[in-house]
Every structure is written in C-alpha cells, then in structure tokens.
Amino acid sequence: MQVNADLHIHSKYSKATSPKMDIPTLASESMKKGIQLVASGDCLHPQWLSDIRTLKEENGVFRLKAGTNVKKGASFVLTTEIEDINQVHHLLIIPSISKAEELYEFMKPHSKDIDSNGRPNVRLEGYEIADAAISAGALIGPAHAFTPWTAMYAYHNSLKECYGERHKHIYFLELGLSADTSYADRIAELKCLTYLSNSDAHSPYVNKLAREFNRFEMEDISFDELKMAIIREKGRKPVLNVGMPPEEGKYNESACIRCFTHYTIRESVMKSWKCSCGGTIKKGVKDRVNELASFDEPQYPDHRPPYIHIIPLSEIIAKALGVGPNTKGVQSAWNALIDQYGSEVAVLIDADIKNSEVDARVISAILAFREGKIKVNPGGGGQYGSVELPGSVASKPQKMNKKNCDPQTSLCNFDE
Structure with a gap:
C-alpha cells in the first residue's frame, strides 16, 4: 500500500502555534488533506504525551478511539524536534510511549524548558542526542537541514561534524521548505540517505498541514513499517516527495532580514553580511548548498524518488481567480473539488481533473x-x-500577505 505521511508538525504546546493543534483537529484535517500518517510532534512534552495516551495504540501508531466526534482520522506516529546546544534542530521518530518517556528522563536534566516548550532546548551535542535516540530504537536526522537559523548545515559542514561516529546511524535528512532533492543531491555525503519532505506545520489547517509530505510503499501503517520504508528495507521505500518549489521558501536566497533586499554571495561578503539598511544579511539555502556541493549538477542515486512541486490548493485557487485565499469563492471551489475527488492530495497530484465542472481557470x-x-x-x-x-492562466496579481513581510526578530519566528 502507498501511505502519505507528514512526519514533522508541532502541537499547541510549542511556541507560535495555533491553539487548534489538538489531536481531533489534526486527525480530521489530515484526512481532508489526504494524509494517512501524521507526526504527533512534541511527544516529550508531558501534557501532550498525556493527550496522546488517550488514543488507541497499535503497532507503534496511535488512532482516535471509537465514539469520538471524528468518524475517520489519520494515524499518528510519535515524533519530536529538539534543539541542541549549538542551536541545531533534530527530528526524532520514536517507537513507543515508553521510549518517549525514556528520552524525556534522559533529556530533562539538560533542559530548562522541556516541561514548557514542545520543541525543547537541550544542552547536549548532536552526537549525544543521537546516542540517546539510537539506544531508544528511534530514528533521528537533521530537521530542515539547510535553514540558516537552526539547521545542521547552518553550523556544520558535514553529518560527521554534527553527529560524530553516530553519523553512520543517520538514515534520513529533512529537506525543509527552501530545498528539494535537486539541492541535496549535489552533496555527495547525502547520496545514501532518504530525504523527508515535511510541513513543520504550526497550524492544523490544510494550507499549512502537509504542505510538504512523503509517500511511502508500506505493507501497513505501523512504526516498524515506517522505519523500514525510511531505511529502505524489504521493498519498503519512499516513492514520492511532494513540496513547495524551494524558491518559495523564506530562506532560499541570501537576503536582509529587515528589508528583504536580496544579495549575491559576493555582494554579501563584500558588505560583511550587513545590509545598507543596517539589517543582517542571512545566507540563503541556495548559496549554502553551493558552498557544500560536490557536484555542479545533482547526481541522483537509483533509490531517489521523484519530487513534485506544489502549493496548497486554496492558494492555487486564489491565484487562478485573482482573489484572496480566504474568500467565499475560493472556499466554494475548494469544497467542490474535495467533494468530487476526496482529498486535496488527490486533486493536486493524483486525480484526472480535466473534466471537472469547477471553474476552468x-x-x-x-x-x-x-x-x-x-x-x-x-x-x-x-x-x-x-x-x-x-x-x-493568471488572473490579476495578488499582493503578498503583510504577515509574510514582517522582519525576522527571533529564532522562534519562522515556520520551516
């Protein structure tokens, strides 16, 4: 069977997240999107783990119990994102509640906010976190690996530099919104890794949830099957990555974090990474990949699946109609397409939609x-x-939402 999975989101207990990031909402919205397996996110947070305990557990995944208001919902797998002592973010996929508790007990002496922040800051090196994860039977890899604020390649030049000898046990890398397969496959050390494309959603609704996702070939939905798919064992494997065009990401090119003026790498160096407006020029993913690249062009290994570029359906409809994404016309067209084809993923990439009665635009x-x-x-x-x-195809151009133009003021103020 093929399973659509978004393996990195956050709960309502993380900073800057929607209060609707609760289990019933996530379960129902995931199914509207067309996602069968979704990350729990934040599973080391005591209150969120308590919420997860109310679910029915089977083979390392969690489902709503019968009798809930949600008739059909996605399954959850335990995940967490951890920030290490070097500000590098790591994604952990965890096999059971008991192992999540074990990791919590290990991390707690090294973290001041593990009980208050769903994405805890832990005063440990990457290799120490990897040691604990591997001992617990969890999978671990770099989250949004190229993001200039809190990513492995923002602070390290290689997997080994980040994870030490534990780099041999790193089986996946999360690409992040500003990179795709064509970027990562210019770096030789990554050729054996599985790439994950996840949403890192802070809101449960379909314009954020699973805006990037993975499609796996699996026998059923369980932790062991997911682990085999990521490691690519016994015929289980990723068969598709789906995500935003990397150029649309917030850190694709080097630019000022105050006025958003873009600079070439040469210009940035000449200006000592200081914009004329006084703001900091943040190195973009494209320039960082060029620094790390082993090849001028991507060298795709045989196991690498296709990568499809897409954006949320509501945004496409809004662009086609020349209206705002929250208007009645957009909602009406979105509902009509979902009613006809079953889910947003089906509409975006799978279904034959040429004969749909929805507006031809x-x-x-x-x-x-x-x-x-x-x-x-x-x-x-x-x-x-x-x-x-x-x-x-285009209708009148849309102005960018003002919230997308606010200056970057905090390491927490990004949705990657």
Whole structure:
C-alpha cells in the first residue's frame, strides 16, 4: 500500500502555534488533506504525551478511539524536534510511549524548558542526542537541514561534524521548505540517505498541514513499517516527495532580514553580511548548498524518488481567480473539488481533473503546477517567495500577505 505521511508538525504546546493543534483537529484535517500518517510532534512534552495516551495504540501508531466526534482520522506516529546546544534542530521518530518517556528522563536534566516548550532546548551535542535516540530504537536526522537559523548545515559542514561516529546511524535528512532533492543531491555525503519532505506545520489547517509530505510503499501503517520504508528495507521505500518549489521558501536566497533586499554571495561578503539598511544579511539555502556541493549538477542515486512541486490548493485557487485565499469563492471551489475527488492530495497530484465542472481557470492553474509551467520569485531573509501562473492562466496579481513581510526578530519566528 502507498501511505502519505507528514512526519514533522508541532502541537499547541510549542511556541507560535495555533491553539487548534489538538489531536481531533489534526486527525480530521489530515484526512481532508489526504494524509494517512501524521507526526504527533512534541511527544516529550508531558501534557501532550498525556493527550496522546488517550488514543488507541497499535503497532507503534496511535488512532482516535471509537465514539469520538471524528468518524475517520489519520494515524499518528510519535515524533519530536529538539534543539541542541549549538542551536541545531533534530527530528526524532520514536517507537513507543515508553521510549518517549525514556528520552524525556534522559533529556530533562539538560533542559530548562522541556516541561514548557514542545520543541525543547537541550544542552547536549548532536552526537549525544543521537546516542540517546539510537539506544531508544528511534530514528533521528537533521530537521530542515539547510535553514540558516537552526539547521545542521547552518553550523556544520558535514553529518560527521554534527553527529560524530553516530553519523553512520543517520538514515534520513529533512529537506525543509527552501530545498528539494535537486539541492541535496549535489552533496555527495547525502547520496545514501532518504530525504523527508515535511510541513513543520504550526497550524492544523490544510494550507499549512502537509504542505510538504512523503509517500511511502508500506505493507501497513505501523512504526516498524515506517522505519523500514525510511531505511529502505524489504521493498519498503519512499516513492514520492511532494513540496513547495524551494524558491518559495523564506530562506532560499541570501537576503536582509529587515528589508528583504536580496544579495549575491559576493555582494554579501563584500558588505560583511550587513545590509545598507543596517539589517543582517542571512545566507540563503541556495548559496549554502553551493558552498557544500560536490557536484555542479545533482547526481541522483537509483533509490531517489521523484519530487513534485506544489502549493496548497486554496492558494492555487486564489491565484487562478485573482482573489484572496480566504474568500467565499475560493472556499466554494475548494469544497467542490474535495467533494468530487476526496482529498486535496488527490486533486493536486493524483486525480484526472480535466473534466471537472469547477471553474476552468482553477483546473488550468492546477495543471500548470503539475506540468511545471509556473514561475517563482525567490524568497529570502524570512520572506516567502511568490508564485506566478502562466500568462494564459493568471488572473490579476495578488499582493503578498503583510504577515509574510514582517522582519525576522527571533529564532522562534519562522515556520520551516
């Protein structure tokens, strides 16, 4: 069977997250999206783990019990994101509640906020966190590995530099919103790793949840099957990565975090990474990959699945109609498509939608994404890039939401 999975989100107990990041909402919204397996996120947080305990556990995944208001919901797998002493973020996928408790007890003496923040800061090196994860039977890998604020490649030049000898037990790397397979496969040391494309969602709704996801070939939905799929054992494997065009990510190009002026790497160095406005120029993922690259062009290993670029359906509809994403027209078209095809993922990448009765402009816009006919103006400095439809499809241009243009003021103030 093929399983769509988003393996990195956060709960309502993390900073800057929606209070609706609760289990029933996540379960129901995941199914609308077309996701069968979703990360719990934040499973070391005592209150969130208590909430997870109310679910039915079977083979290392968790489901809503019969009798809940949600008739059909996604399964959950235990995950957490941890920030180490060097500000590097690590994603852990954990086999059971008892192992989550074991990791909590190990981390607690090294963390001041493990009881208050779903994404705890832990005063340990990457290799020490990896040691604990591996001992617990968990999978661990770098989260949003190229992000310039809190990623492995922001502070290290290699897996070994981050994880020491435990780098031999790192089986996956999370790409993040500002990178895709074509970026990562220019780096030789990553050729054996599985790439994960996850949403890192702070909101449960379908414009954030599973905006990036993975499709795995598995026998059933369980922790062991997921682990085999990530490690690529016994025919289990990833068969598709789906995510935003990397240029749309907030850190794709080097840019000022105050005024968002973009700079080449040469210009940034000449200006000592200080913008004319006085703000800091933050190195973009594209420039960082160029520094790390072993190859001028990506060298894809045989096991690497295709990567499909897409954005949330509501955003495509809004661009096609030339209206805001929260308008009644967008909601009406979205509902009609979901009613007809079952889920957002089906509409975006799987279903034959050419004969749909929804506004032809919407169908043409979705097909333009499928066919790679869009243009992306790159993001940088904490500001998302913008997507343009082909001239024959586009309606009037939309202004970027003002919240996307706020200066970056905190390490917590990003949704990667």
